[in-house]
Amino acid sequence: MEVKWQEPIEVASGEAFRGPWRMNESDFRYVDDPTVAVTADGGVGVAWVDQARQDVFFQFYGPDGAERFENPVNVSRSPQIFSWLPRLAIAPDDPDRIFILWQEIVFSGGSHGGEIFFAHSADGGKSFTPPLNLSNTIAGAGKGRLTRDFWHNGSLDIALGPEGNLYTAWTEYEGALRLSRSVDAGESFSEPLLISGTERIPARAPSLAVGPEGSVHLAWTVGEDRSGNIHFATSIDHGLSFGEPRTVAPGSGHAEGPKIVADEEGTVHLVYAESPTGPLERYHIRYTRLSSGEENFEEPRTIAEATGRWQSVNFPGLSTAGGSLYVIWELFPEPVSYPVGLGFTFSQNGGRTFAPPEEIPGSIDPAHGSGGGRQGLLMKKIAANQEGAIAVVHSTFRTNERSSIWLIRGEAARR
Numbered sequence: 532m533e534v535k536w537q538e539p540i541e542v543a544s545g546e547a548f549r550g551p552w553r554m555n556e557s558d559f560r561y562v563d564d565p566t567v568a569v570t571a572d573g574g575v576g577v578a579w580v581d582q583a584r585q586d587v588f589f590q591f592y593g594p595d596g597a598e599r600f601e602n603p604v605n606v607s608r609s610p611q612i613f614s615w616l617p618r619l620a621i622a623p624d625d626p627d628r629i630f631i632l633w634q635e636i637v638f639s640g641g642s643h644g645g646e647i648f649f650a651h652s653a654d655g656g657k658s659f660t661p662p663l664n665l666s667n668t669i670a671g672a673g674k675g676r677l678t679r680d681f682w683h684n685g686s687l688d689i690a691l692g693p694e695g696n697l698y699t700a701w702t703e704y705e706g707a708l709r710l711s712r713s714v715d716a717g718e719s720f721s722e723p724l725l726i727s728g729t730e731r732i733p734a735r736a737p738s739l740a741v742g743p744e745g746s747v748h749l750a751w752t753v754g755e756d757r758s759g760n761i762h763f764a765t766s767i768d769h770g771l772s773f774g775e776p777r778t779v780a781p782g783s784g785h786a787e788g789p790k791i792v793a794d795e796e797g798t799v800h801l802v803y804a805e806s807p808t809g810p811l812e813r814y815h816i817r818y819t820r821l822s823s824g825e826e827n828f829e830e831p832r833t834i835a836e837a838t839g840r841w842q843s844v845n846f847p848g849l850s851t852a853g854g855s856l857y858v859i860w861e862l863f864p865e866p867v868s869y870p871v872g873l874g875f876t877f878s879q880n881g882g883r884t885f886a887p888p889e890e891i892p893g894s895i896d897p898a899h900g901s902g903g904g905r906q907g908l909l910m911k912k913i914a915a916n917q918e919g920a921i922a923v924v925h926s927t928f929r930t931n932e933r934s935s936i937w938l939i940r941g942e943a944a945r946r
Contacts, residue, residue, distance in 0.1 A: 532879045534921065534941045539893040542577050542590060542936040543603065547928050549905055555612050555636060561934035563903040564616045565924035566911045570626040573920040576656065578617040578631055579936045587614045587633050591656050606631050606650050606659045615906045616685025627655040630717055632689040632699055634673030643671030643704040647687055651717040665711050665720050671704030675735035675909055676754040677810055683907030690739035698747055698770050700737040708734035708751055712770040726764060727776050732756060736909050742793040745769055750789040750801060757809040761786045780819060780831045785810045788909065790849040797823035800882055802858055804845040813837050813866050814845040820882045835860060835874055835888045842866050844874055848913040855879045855943060857921055859913045861902065869901035873925055891923060893939050900929030919943035
């Protein structure tokens with residue numbers, strides 16, 4: 532199998548100015564925070580944030596690459612409050628049903644602003660329901676704390692179950708990991724369920740996946756721990772309760788940014804970044820899987836390393852379809868820096884072997900400056916369908932000149 536990549540499409544653009552933090556009065560003028568979903572026929576939905584307008588926007592591209600809307604659709608509609616780092620899901624049996632989750636920087640009385648908001652569309656993204664606050668907390672929802680003084684926003688996720696249930700998860704600055712579900716296609720959501728996390732060891736970077744039989748899987752990492760590991764829990768009653776969390780591949784290094792998917796056989800695939808020497812150091816990308824019917828994950832193995840001009844590879848993304856796995860990650864010229872492009876590999880045998888890592892064509896261009904992620908790098912930037920259509924999104928930032936959101940489409944062609 533080989534992947535043929537198309538020329539990048541510029542989805543949105545803006546200025547590239549980021550002034551000092553002044554809560555919702557900050558002078559931020561740039562586009563960032565893209566996320567993506569793919570339909571069965573190869574259509575692509577993209578959501579992102581325009582910081583100057585302080586809102587989440589949506590655009591849909593047909594299989595031919597044509598835009599559905601003359602102007603992007605405003606999803607969040609809260610121009611006085613920053614809206615950040617959305618997640619996107621499209622119903623596989625009805626592509627007109629689109630679901631978007633994001634972090635709204637509402638200051639509700641706690642030390643950190645953040646609430647989790649949700650909206651959905653039943654007309655292919657032409658219009659969205661009024662935003663619904665799922666968290667209603669003063670604990671700083673959507674923040675994934677690494678230390679007291681360092682965190683990433685966008686610590687949240689959304690997943691669809693085969694029965695149509697919606698599952699949402701997020702963490703709070705104060706440490707808790709919570710899950711809320713909808714059994715009526717997003718019209719209402721359950722009271723958030725506490726899964727894990729404490730003030731001392733805060734949960735961070737949740738990732739959701741739902742198996743073909745409806746089991747709900749949740750993975751996350753933790754902050755305030757130089758040897759923080761990946762944690763994992765499963766619900767067999769459609770998100771009403773979860774089993775005791777367990778640690779995946781405990782070690783002395785720091786695990787970051789887990790992503791999980793469940794394939795058609797019920798196997799759970801997990802990718803994450805690991806730094807042997809602790810947080811904010813040199814990371815590599817690791818992979819493991821929990822086969823259907825097995826008790827434990829396989830021994831993890833490294834599928835991408837920091838080599839050559841890349842001093843670190845971190846914040847992976849993962850998608851599965853048609854028996855194949857597709858993995859991306861951010862490429863860093865220095866361990867603590869903004870990324871400048873995306874790496875990629877794939878497996879066509881369920882994770883037993885992976886192709887040699889490569890750089891995604893069009894994701895690295897010095898003329899566009901560095902990558903985005905100014906509010907954090909916890910994003911969901913890859914999606915694929917059963918026919919081998921792949922969609923990757925990326926943001927770029929050239930200071931005081933131009934910021935952009937890019938869509939890069941690929942096709943997995945079997946030889």
